[in-house]
Each structure stands twice: as C-alpha cells, then as structure tokens.
Amino acid sequence: FQWRRFQFFDKEVVREEGSTQLHPELQKLEVTCCSSGRGQVVFGDKIGQVTLMDRNFKLQTFQAYEDCVTHLQQLKQSNVL
Numbered sequence: 001f002q003w004r005r006f007q008f009f010d011k012e013v014v015r016e017e018g019s020t021q022l023h024p025e026l027q028k029l030e031v032t033c034c035s036s037g038r039g040q041v042v043f044g045d046k047i048g049q050v051t052l053m054d055r056n057f058k059l060q061t062f063q064a065y066e067d068c069v070t071h072l073q074q075l076k077q078s079n080v081l
Helices: none
Strands: 031-037 040-045 049-054 059-063
Antiparallel strands (some): 040 049, 049 059
16 A cells, blocks of 8 residues: 555745746745635635735735734635634
C-alpha cells in the first residue's frame, strides 16, 4: 500500500500587476483567519482589518474591529460576510 500525492493547484507567487515585486499589501498582512467564496478570498488580521482579494488580486480593506479578527465566514448563497 502506498499513498498517492495529488497536485490540485499550481503554486504561484502573487506579484503586483506589471511588476516583479511581491504584492506589498499581502506581504504586510498578519493573517489570523481566512474564508473564501463568491470569487474572493477574505483575510482577517491582528489589527482588526478585513481584506478582500478578488480573482484579479485586487484588494479592498476595511476596519472591522478594534482588536484581532478571529473568525470569518463567507456565506455561499449571499453577499454576507
């Protein structure tokens, strides 16, 4: 009996569009939780901010709490986060 290894995703470093540098906004995030759905990945961080990243790696950030974001859930059938 031998375990098989499946590769579902290609590893790719996210870079800023038109540049060889790593995406600066993603580098500075101190991610504490994340969720995904509806075409985006959502990150919560240590300083209470929530960052949404779409399929084109465009970021939107807002201050959700005064302290650390510990839980996130992106609902599949609605725009509720």
